[in-house]
Amino acid sequence: MSDSLPAAGLQLQSTVTAQGELNLTLAEVPVRAPSADEVLVRVEAAPINPSDMGLLFGMADMTQAEAAGTPEAPAIVAPVPEKFLPAMKARLDQPMPVGNEGGGVVVAAGESDAAQALLGKTVGILGGASYSQYRTLKVDQCLALHDGTTPREGAACFVNPLTALGMVETMRLEGHTALAHTAAASNLGQMLQKICIADEIPLVNVVRKTEHVELLKGIGASYVCNSSEPDFMDSLTDALAETKATIAFDATGGGKLASQLLTAMEAAASRNADGFSRYGSTTHKQVYIYGGLDRSPTELTRNYGMAWGLGGWLLTPFLMRIGAEGTERLKQRVADEIKTTFASSYVQEVSLAEALTLEAISVYGKQATGEKYLINPNKGL
Amino acid sequence: MSDSLPAAGLQLQSTVTAQGELNLTLAEVPVRAPSADEVLVRVEAAPINPSDMGLLFGMADMTQAEAAGTPEAPAIVAPVPEKFLPAMKARLDQPMPVGNEGGGVVVAAGESDAAQALLGKTVGILGGASYSQYRTLKVDQCLALHDGTTPREGAACFVNPLTALGMVETMRLEGHTALAHTAAASNLGQMLQKICIADEIPLVNVVRKTEHVELLKGIGASYVCNSSEPDFMDSLTDALAETKATIAFDATGGGKLASQLLTAMEAAASRNADGFSRYGSTTHKQVYIYGGLDRSPTELTRNYGMAWGLGGWLLTPFLMRIGAEGTERLKQRVADEIKTTFASSYVQEVSLAEALTLEAISVYGKQATGEKYLINPNKGL
Numbered sequence: 083m084s085d086s087l088p089a090a091g092l093q094l095q096s097t098v099t100a101q102g103e104l105n106l107t108l109a110e111v112p113v114r115a116p117s118a119d120e121v122l123v124r125v126e127a128a129p130i131n132p133s134d135m136g137l138l139f140g141m142a143d144m145t146q147a148e149a150a151g152t153p154e155a156p157a158i159v160a161p162v163p164e165k166f167l168p169a170m171k172a173r174l175d176q177p178m179p180v181g182n183e184g185g186g187v188v189v190a191a192g193e194s195d196a197a198q199a200l201l202g203k204t205v206g207i208l209g210g211a212s213y214s215q216y217r218t219l220k221v222d223q224c225l226a227l228h229d230g231t232t233p234r235e236g237a238a239c240f241v242n243p244l245t246a247l248g249m250v251e252t253m254r255l256e257g258h259t260a261l262a263h264t265a266a267a268s269n270l271g272q273m274l275q276k277i278c279i280a281d282e283i284p285l286v287n288v289v290r291k292t293e294h295v296e297l298l299k300g301i302g303a304s305y306v307c308n309s310s311e312p313d314f315m316d317s318l319t320d321a322l323a324e325t326k327a328t329i330a331f332d333a334t335g336g337g338k339l340a341s342q343l344l345t346a347m348e349a350a351a352s353r354n355a356d357g358f359s360r361y362g363s364t365t366h367k368q369v370y371i372y373g374g375l376d377r378s379p380t381e382l383t384r385n386y387g388m389a390w391g392l393g394g395w396l397l398t399p400f401l402m403r404i405g406a407e408g409t410e411r412l413k414q415r416v417a418d419e420i421k422t423t424f425a426s427s428y429v430q431e432v433s434l435a436e437a438l439t440l441e442a443i444s445v446y447g448k449q450a451t452g453e454k455y456l457i458n459p460n461k462g463l
Numbered sequence: 464m465s466d467s468l469p470a471a472g473l474q475l476q477s478t479v480t481a482q483g484e485l486n487l488t489l490a491e492v493p494v495r496a497p498s499a500d501e502v503l504v505r506v507e508a509a510p511i512n513p514s515d516m517g518l519l520f521g522m523a524d525m526t527q528a529e530a531a532g533t534p535e536a537p538a539i540v541a542p543v544p545e546k547f548l549p550a551m552k553a554r555l556d557q558p559m560p561v562g563n564e565g566g567g568v569v570v571a572a573g574e575s576d577a578a579q580a581l582l583g584k585t586v587g588i589l590g591g592a593s594y595s596q597y598r599t600l601k602v603d604q605c606l607a608l609h610d611g612t613t614p615r616e617g618a619a620c621f622v623n624p625l626t627a628l629g630m631v632e633t634m635r636l637e638g639h640t641a642l643a644h645t646a647a648a649s650n651l652g653q654m655l656q657k658i659c660i661a662d663e664i665p666l667v668n669v670v671r672k673t674e675h676v677e678l679l680k681g682i683g684a685s686y687v688c689n690s691s692e693p694d695f696m697d698s699l700t701d702a703l704a705e706t707k708a709t710i711a712f713d714a715t716g717g718g719k720l721a722s723q724l725l726t727a728m729e730a731a732a733s734r735n736a737d738g739f740s741r742y743g744s745t746t747h748k749q750v751y752i753y754g755g756l757d758r759s760p761t762e763l764t765r766n767y768g769m770a771w772g773l774g775g776w777l778l779t780p781f782l783m784r785i786g787a788e789g790t791e792r793l794k795q796r797v798a799d800e801i802k803t804t805f806a807s808s809y810v811q812e813v814s815l816a817e818a819l820t821l822e823a824i825s826v827y828g829k830q831a832t833g834e835k836y837l838i839n840p841n842k843g844l
Contacts, residue, residue, distance in 0.1 A: 136742075169766065172733075172740070335765060352553075359553070361517075361777055374765070382761040384716060384752070385550065388775030396742055396769040 087122065087190055088113050091215030092459065094434050095177035096138050098162055098170055104142035106158040106438055107151065109177065114218045118192040121200050121219060127237035128184030128212040129426065130437070130446045130455045132333075132373055138180045140173070141166040144447055149440055156438040181212030181457070183240040185233035188224070189216075196221045204231055206239035206416075213434060215459045222406075225413050231420055237456060238269070238426040241397065243416040244409075245372065246274040246424075248400045249331045250283060251412070255403075256368065260284035262322065262330035264339055265375060266306070267294035267451050269426050275303050276423040284325035288318070288339070294451065309339065315346060323350035329368045331395065336376030340369045340392060341383050348386035362387015370395035375449060428454050433461040468503065468571055469494050472596030473840065475815050476558040477519050479543055479551050485523035487539040487819055488532065490558065495599045499573040502581050502600060508618035509565030509593040510807065511818070511827045511836045513714075513754055519561045521554070522547040525828050530821050537819040562593030562838070564621040566614035569605070570597075577602045585612055587620035587797075594815060596840045606794050612801055618837060619650070619807040622778065624797040625790075626753065627655040627805075629781045630712045631664060632793070636784075637749065641665035643703065643711035645720055646756060647687070648675035648832045650807050656684050657804040665706035669699070669720070675832065690720065696727060704731035710749045712776065717757030721750045721773060722764050729767035743768015751776035756830060809835050814842040 090110050097105045116122050130138075142160035151157030167174070185206050191197040206225040211217055227236040253261045263274055266287035278285040279302050286305045287298050295306045305321040307314060321327075328351070330343045344367050351363035367386060372395040382392070401409045416424050429452065432442055437457050446455040471491050478486045497503050511519075523541040532538030548555070566587050572578040587606040592598055608617040634642045644655055647668035659666040660683050667686045668679050676687045686702040688695060702708075709732070711724045725748050732744035748767060753776040763773070782790045797805050810833065813823055818838050827836040 341760075364780070371765070372769075379722075380763040380765060382763070382773075384755070384761060388753075388777040389780065391772060391774030392763075393772030393774075394769030399745070399770065 087115055088216060092434050093179055093211065093215070094181070094213035094437065094457075096140055096180050097177045098140040098142070098167075098174055100167075100174045102162045102164055102167055104140045104158075104160045104162050106138070107177070108155055108157075108434055108438065111214070113216045116190055116192040116197065116218050118194045119197055119221055120192045121188045121197050121205075121221060121224060122190035123186040123205060123207055123217045123219060123224070124189045125184045125186040125207070125212055125214055125217055125459045126233035127186070127431075128181045128457045128459065129238045129241075129428070130457065131182060131238075131241050132375070132449045133241060134180055134182055135447070135449065137178055139447070140170060144443060147440060147443060151438075154435070156435050158438050158440070158443065179211035179214060181214070182210060183208050183238065184212030184217070185227075185235070185237035185239065186217070187233065194221070200224060200226055203227070204233055204236060206236040208240040213437070213457055213459060215434075225417055227417055227420060234431070234456065234458075235420055235425070239416050239420055239424065242270040242273055242426065243424040244401070244412055245397050246270055246277055247412045247415065248397055249274060250277055250281065251404060251408070252370070252395070252400065253283070253329050256329065258327070258329040258368070260286070260325040260327035262286035262288060262327045262343060263333075264288040264330070264343075265333035265373070265451070267291075267297050268333065269454060270333075272298070272301060273424055275301055280423065284327060286318070286321040286325055286327050286330075288343075309342075315342065318342070318346040319349045319353075322346050323353050326350075328365055330370070332369055332371050333373035334376040335371045335374040336378035336380055338381050338383075339376075340371060340380055343369050344386045344390050344392070345383065348390075359387070362389065364389055366391065368392075372396065426454070428456040431456045431458050431461065433457070434459050436461075468496060469597060473815050474560055474592065474596070475562070475594035475818065475838075477521055477561050478558045479521040479523070479548075479555055481548075481555045483543045483545055483548055485521045485539075485541045485543050487519070488558070489536055489538075489815055489819065492595070494597045497571055497573040497578065497599050499575045500578055500602055501573045502569045502578050502586075502602060502605060503571035504567040504586060504588055504598045504600060504605070505570045506565045506567040506588070506593055506595060506598055506840045507614035508567070508812075509562045509838045509840065510619045510622075510809070511838065512563060512619075512622050513756065513830045514622060515561060515563055516828070516830065518559060520828070521551060525824060528821060528824060532819075535816070537816050539819050539821070539824065560592035560595060562595070563591060564589050564619060565593030565598070566608075566616070566618035566620070567598070568614065575602070581605060581607060584608070585614055585617060587617040589621040594818070594838055594840060596815075606798055608798055608801060615812070615837065615839075616801055616806070620797050620801055620805065623651040623654055623807065624805040625782070625793055626778050627651055627658055628793045628796065629778055630655060631658055631662065632785060632789075633751070633776070633781065634664070634710050637710065639708070639710040639749070641667070641706040641708035643667035643669060643708045643724060644714075645669040645711070645724075646714035646754070646832070648672075648678050649714065650835060651714075653679070653682060654805055656682055661804065665708060667699070667702045667706055667708050667711075669724075690723075696723065699723070699727040700730045700734075703727050704734050707731075709746055711751070713750055713752050714754035715757040716752045716755040717759035717761055719762050719764075720757075721752060721761055724750050725767045725771050725773075726764065729771075740768070743770065745770055747772065749773075753777065807835070809837040812837045812839050812842065814838070815840050817842075
């Protein structure tokens with residue numbers, strides 16, 4: 083145990099009031115000394131992922147956000163539509179720390195061997211509140227990075243890498259041999275493509291823009307279908323028929339895309355089928371929604387027989403499904419390939435205060451491909 | 464083996480032509496002698512189930528159906544919208560026999576012991592073409608009914624009883640302890656309610672009409688929610704919270720009902736939850752669509768976190784999932800309770816020729832609760 087622990091550190095907090103107001107503020111919170119199986123991490127990098135937005139913005143209407151506070155202690159205020167308040171009952175009037183993951187340096191450790199082994203190491207961390215200068219965490223919430231890996235390189239070593247690996251594992255566990263992915267040019271999508279090339283798994287990428295087709299082909303993608311093209315359904319069906327992909331992961335959620343995937347899978351499955359099957363093909367077709375880029379309702383035409391499923395997919399329950407040993411195997415792969423397969427890129431690195439400006443929010447709040455922000459809670463300090 | 468087999472028998476056939484015309488006709492088809500492990504059944508009762516309609520009507524516009532043929536050899540002609548023809552490619556211009564199940568008497572049997580044991584017995588049959596005077600089937604496509612059970616009583620011993628039992632088994636297999644069901648006043652729904660009372664399983668029934676609330680309460684239902692009432696979502700949430708039902712079987716498919724079930728399950732799950740869960744409750748909520756009474760698209764609002772699933776549910780894959788032994792156990796229960804739990808009722812018993820009248824089709828084609836028809840292919844012969 084170091085005896086020179088900092089007494090307190092800054093933390094970004096999101097509060098939704100019972101009156102329907104979102105407050106984003108910086109708070110000075112005490113630093114808790116690690117217990118036997120814990121470490122204290124000085125956080126130097128934490129990505130703003132799409133999966134952080136829900137907690138951060140609390141369903142507020144960010145187009146009406148206003149700056150508040152002072153330059154040293156900035157704040158953001160925005161109205162939350164009343165209809166969303168009941169769903170957030172349990173968090174009303176409570177300051178919530180934000181940030182699923184990050185990277186930093188272990189500056190103090192509990193007395194257990196496992197904790198001591200991490201002292202001085204650069205680690206990736208998972209467990210919330212990563213938009214904080216200091217985080218006290220359990221050893222198993224850390225991933226020890228290899229020497230020469232920086233906190234910035236390791237900042238996104240959990241959510242996207244484990245999600246991408248989780249998709250491939252889910253595909254295998256549920257008996258499929260190829261998969262499809264939407265919003266496929268994202269950081270996550272690029273990781274998935276690299277994994278699939280390494281593991282020789284056919285992957286059908288779905289994107290909405292021509293430049294994203296080029297981007298994915300540039301990293302070796304064989305199948306990229308552009309949903310903005312008039313022949314989208316034909317090209318999707320061709321790709322699914324060729325790869326035999328019968329499971330897809332959809333980041334968008336709303337609209338017709340999930341249903342189009344099932345329709346094209348069914349058309350691919352029945353293309354070579356002989357004989358009439360009154361309830362459609364017997365091949366099980368599965369789509370998992372793992373994001374909500376499109377908040378509109380999901381519309382299903384159900385013209386794909388009865389052997390289909392749709393559902394939510396979330397990293398944490400998946401990791402529970404594969405257990406501690408399976409999770410450790412995936413984490414080691416991430417550490418080994420953090421500079422290649424699992425490399426992330428950011429357009430901007432900001433301090434906690436800089437993250438709470440309207441200008442920054444207007445960029446990272448869009449969740450656009452290629453415009454990801456990284457918070458460095460200890461920047462310039 | 465009997466040596467007095469009939470040479471041929473009448474069969475109802477449905478043909479969709481490449482030109483987009485549905486033809487319903489009666490054909491004289493040869494009777495095939497049973498092989499060692501087969502029996503020949505004289506069919507005396509076959510229900511017209513919702514699950515028969517797809518094959519029977521071939522997506523034709525039955526509001527434009529016209530009578531054709533002669534009184535002795537009646538026929539029905541109706542136009543099939545061109546947009547549906549690609550989905551039926553594999554059946555175009557082929558006369559398809561219809562009828563999933565039925566009841567009859569074994570009039571000839573192959574030389575195997577199992578086949579001989581059925582000779583003279585009244586049996587329920589599954590396997591298609593039950594709208595025929597004679598059917599040659601494998602022994603395991605028959606369910607030997609107890610002495611004193613009539614073909615009419617046993618005519619519907621497969622589809623509805625095994626589907627209702629299959630829902631309860633699926634509930635158990637997937638770790639739930641209570642269930643919900645829509646279009647719940649149907650023959651199937653009444654069976655399900657009786658099973659649930661016998662097995663002490665809480666069941667939430669969803670109906671659309673006041674008289675169906677009364678009907679279900681009359682057979683002992685504790686929970687009946689009427690989707691036509693303004694407080695439907697409240698009463699559904701109350702019932703789901705009380706029963707802890709986290710799986711539902713939906714006969715309608717289209718519209719918002721499946722999504723409403725998931726929304727109410729989520730509200731029920733989070734009613735007593737303490738603490739804020741950013742991705743919704745961790746309780747898995749499942750809806751299976753097993754019918755398509757509403758052909759419109761399914762609309763999902765996805766305001767129920769990430770722990771949810773929706774999918775098609777079909778009897779045959781379910782029986783494959785539980786295997787031969789599991790299936791046999793369910794079949795025996797059906798035989799034992801065919802006059803009580805699994806009793807079906809019909810508004811009309813018709814001959815094959817009478818089934819092919821515009822008047823009859825206008826009734827059974829509606830698939831309305833309490834207006835089920837029974838075909839007796841040997842009626843009046």
